[in-house]
Amino acid sequence: MKPQNLIALLLFIVGAVWALTRSERSVRSIQKSYYSAISPFLKAGSAMETGASEFIQEVEHSKMWETKYKLAKEELDEKRMEVAHLRKLEIENAQLNQALTFQQKAPFHVIAAKVIRRQPSTWWRTVTIDRGDKHGVGVQLPVLSPEGLVGKVDAPSIDTSTVILLTDEKCQVSAKVEGTPEVGIISGQRGLTGDSPSLRLRFLSKEAKIKPGMLVFTTGRGRLFPPDILLGTIKSFDSGPLFGEALVKPAVDFGALHTVFVKIPNPLDSP
Amino acid sequence: MIKFTISVIVLTLAACLVQQFLPAITGLYGARVLILTLVFLCCSVSVDFAPMLLLAFICGFLWDAQHTLGPQGGDPEIYSNPAESLRFGYSIILYAMMGLLMQGIQPLFRRGKWHISSILAGIAIFLYLFSEYLLLNFARGDFTFPPGVFYRIYLTSALTMLFSPLIFWVIFRLASTCRYTIRYDGLMSDRQYLD
Numbered sequence: 001m002k003p004q005n006l007i008a009l010l011l012f013i014v015g016a017v018w019a020l021t022r023s024e025r026s027v028r029s030i031q032k033s034y035y036s037a038i039s040p041f042l043k044a045g046s047a048m049e050t051g052a053s054e055f056i057q058e059v060e061h062s063k064m065w066e067t068k069y070k071l072a073k074e075e076l077d078e079k080r081m082e083v084a085h086l087r088k089l090e091i092e093n094a095q096l097n098q099a100l101t102f103q104q105k106a107p108f109h110v111i112a113a114k115v116i117r118r119q120p121s122t123w124w125r126t127v128t129i130d131r132g133d134k135h136g137v138g139v140q141l142p143v144l145s146p147e148g149l150v151g152k153v154d155a156p157s158i159d160t161s162t163v164i165l166l167t168d169e170k171c172q173v174s175a176k177v178e179g180t181p182e183v184g185i186i187s188g189q190r191g192l193t194g195d196s197p198s199l200r201l202r203f204l205s206k207e208a209k210i211k212p213g214m215l216v217f218t219t220g221r222g223r224l225f226p227p228d229i230l231l232g233t234i235k236s237f238d239s240g241p242l243f244g245e246a247l248v249k250p251a252v253d254f255g256a257l258h259t260v261f262v263k264i265p266n267p268l269d270s271p
Numbered sequence: 272m273i274k275f276t277i278s279v280i281v282l283t284l285a286a287c288l289v290q291q292f293l294p295a296i297t298g299l300y301g302a303r304v305l306i307l308t309l310v311f312l313c314c315s316v317s318v319d320f321a322p323m324l325l326l327a328f329i330c331g332f333l334w335d336a337q338h339t340l341g342p343q344g345g346d347p348e349i350y351s352n353p354a355e356s357l358r359f360g361y362s363i364i365l366y367a368m369m370g371l372l373m374q375g376i377q378p379l380f381r382r383g384k385w386h387i388s389s390i391l392a393g394i395a396i397f398l399y400l401f402s403e404y405l406l407l408n409f410a411r412g413d414f415t416f417p418p419g420v421f422y423r424i425y426l427t428s429a430l431t432m433l434f435s436p437l438i439f440w441v442i443f444r445l446a447s448t449c450r451y452t453i454r455y456d457g458l459m460s461d462r463q464y465l466d
Contacts, residue, residue, distance in 0.1 A: 008321035012367065015328050019335070019360030027339060027359045034336035038291060045292050119295040121338045122303065122400065122427065123407060140344040154341050169411070170340050170354045187354065190411070191404070191420040193300045222349035255297065 028139075028155065035132075035157030042128060042160060046116035099259055102146040108226060110144065110261035111135060116160065118257075125168035125188060125254075131262060132159040140224060142263045148230035148251030149173065149218060150260050161262075166231065167197055167254055174222040175201055175231055177246075178215040182208045186216065186231055186248060195255025199232060204244035210237040216248050226263065275451035276322045279314040282445065283326060286310035287333050300419050302426035305396060307334065308369075309431050312392040313438040315370035316380045317446065317453045323370045331363030338362075355410040357403075365402060369395045381453060385439050393432030400424040 001009075022030070064085075099112070113129035120126065131137045133156050143150040143163045151165040164171045167188040175186040184203040192198070201216060214234040220227025232248040286307045295301040311330045315323040336359075343353035372395050373388065380388045401424055408414045446453055 002320075005320045008324050012324040012328060016331075016360060016363045016367075019328075019332060019363055020358055022359055024342065028341065030336050030359075031339065034333070038288065041288050042291055117291065119301070120291065122295075122301075122305075122423070123404065124338065124340055126340075139341060164340060170343070170356065172343055172350050172353065174349050185350070185352070190407070190415050191417045191423075193297075193419040193423065195297055222345040224345035224350075 031155050032157050035155065035160055035162070039132075039157060039160045042116055043130065046114075046130070098146050102144075102261065109264050109266050111137070111264055113137075113143075113161075113260050113262055115257050115260060123191075124170065125165040126154065127163050127165065127257065129161050129163055129260060129262070130159070132156045132161050134158055136264045137161050137262050138264075141265075142225045142229070144229060144261045144263060145252050145257065145259075147253070148232070149225065150252055150254075150257065152224065153262065163260070165254055166199065166250060166252070167192075173225055173231065174219045175216050176219045177201075177204075177208070177210055177234065178217060180209060180214070182210060182244075183219055183221075184243075184246075196250050196253055198235060199248040199250055201234075201246040201248050202243060204237075204246060206239040206242075206244050208237065208239070208244045210234055210244070210246055212236060216246075272451060274449040275446055276318060276325075278445045278449055279318060279322070279326065279442070280329065282441065283307070283310055283314065283329060287330075296430075299426045299430075300422040302423050302430055304434060305427060305431045306434065308366075308396055308399065309392060309434055310438055311366060312369060312373050312395055313388070313435060313442055316373040316377055316388050317442050320374065323374060324367060327366040327370045328363055331360070331366040334362040334366070335359045357406055357410055361406065365399055369399050372398075385436075389432060389435040389439070392435045393428045396431050397424060397428040400427060 102110075111131060113131040113135075115127050116130050117128035120128065129137075129143075137153055137156045139153055139156060141153045143152060149166055151163050151168070151171050153161050154164040155162040165188070166173065166186075169188050169190045172185050172187045174183065176183045182204050184201045186199050186201045189197060189200050204210065212234050216231045216234065218225045218227055218229040218231060230251045232250045235247040235249050237244060237246045286309075290305070290307045293304050293306060295303045307330060311326055314326055318326070339359045340356045342356075343350050373391060376388060376391055404416075404420060404424065408416075443453075445451075
């Protein structure tokens with residue numbers, strides 16, 4: 001081996017050992033710097049994506065108007081289209097109202113955030129939102145939607161944050177089954193695909209009387225998530241050799257996440 | 272040589288940015304194009320050993336900076352069995368191993384057989400993802416290998432491999448612009464196959 005290659009190899013080993021021995025705090029600091037550096041690109045990309053989808057919608061609308069023009073003399077068809085369009089607007093309006101009502105009526109302080117990137121990694125189920133440190137978003141804060149729990153903040157940077165979804169194995173939540181004394185830990189499953197794969201509710205008692213369709217909520221234990229947030233519904237229950245385990249259908253449609261809410265600490269609570 | 276090395280580092284950083292906008296394809300078991308990994312593999316077959324290690328360090332570092340997850344947090348009495356994460360920095364080692372694999376076929380690449388390098392890039396990505404998943408299982412215990420995981424690894428490797436001719440074309444253009452000859456130090460003759 002050439003001397004310069006040997007030196008390069010030694011330097012590489014030193015660098016790799018340095019990286020592998022970083023503390024949790026310095027890893028977080030590295031990640032914060034990294035995300036601060038790329039967040040302008042992420043936001044620009046998200047804006048471009050929004051622009052593109054608006055353009056597509058405009059093209060679709062143009063086609064719709066063209067069709068309407070052609071069918072202008074056929075009054076009945078025209079009215080049908082108008083009704084269909086009004087229904088679409090009504091649904092959109094209802095969705096926006098639902099989000100607004102959630103923010104206003106939530107029994108805790110939440111801030112709305114837009115999902116700007118989905119599943120950036122191969123094995124983890126995460127999304128990136130457009131709120132970060134400067135908006136009061138901190139590590140481990142719960143992320144919610146009107147339907148239920150979405151996940152928790154994993155790595156906030158200055159103006160974006162990574163959210164680890166409930167469907168990831170790493171996001172564990174203390175959960176209870178409605179109408180029973182059963183309490184367990186719910187989390188995602190390793191290697192499953194699809195937008196909303198089933199969750200695993202573990203450490204239930206073997207004799208638990210759990211039936212499909214029962215609702216699963218957060219317990220509020222463990223100092224991470226507020227109590228009584230909907231997680232999903234029971235799909236099946238299996239009493240294993242030591243503990244019972246249930247499969248749970250998530251309440252949130254993770255494939256259709258656009259706006260989420262981060263529960264931030266109440267400013268009045270802080271000393 | 273230095274100009275070309277700087278160029279491939281810039282290309283790698285550009286690939287890191289492009290990677291942000293390449294989503295997982297839900298219909299294909301969550302497969303995606305790993306453009307950063309592909310650019311690293313294509314570059315590593317075209318540079319010497321030392322720049323390859325530098326690229327491996329940069330790529331692994333950036334990859335982990337983006338993907339490393341934090342601890343579970345909360346009350347340890349309630350969350351007594353947290354899912355472990357892979358340690359920050361493990362990707363540096365995996366990238367270096369892939370780079371070494373690519374360096375092994377550098378003589379063929381120098382002879383203009385870039386298509387073999389393309390196939391090997393696909394194989395390297397497959398091995399990389401497979402090793403990553405095995406490491407994940409090792410760290411978390413309870414070995415599981417659902418068919419979806421195999422399809423995700425296979426389809427990600429195949430999809431990414433399809434883009435390798437494009438990356439090689441960019442690298443050849445860069446080499447030409449920088450007046451760099453992609454050569455293999457182990458050969459005795461001074462013939463230049465790729466200009």
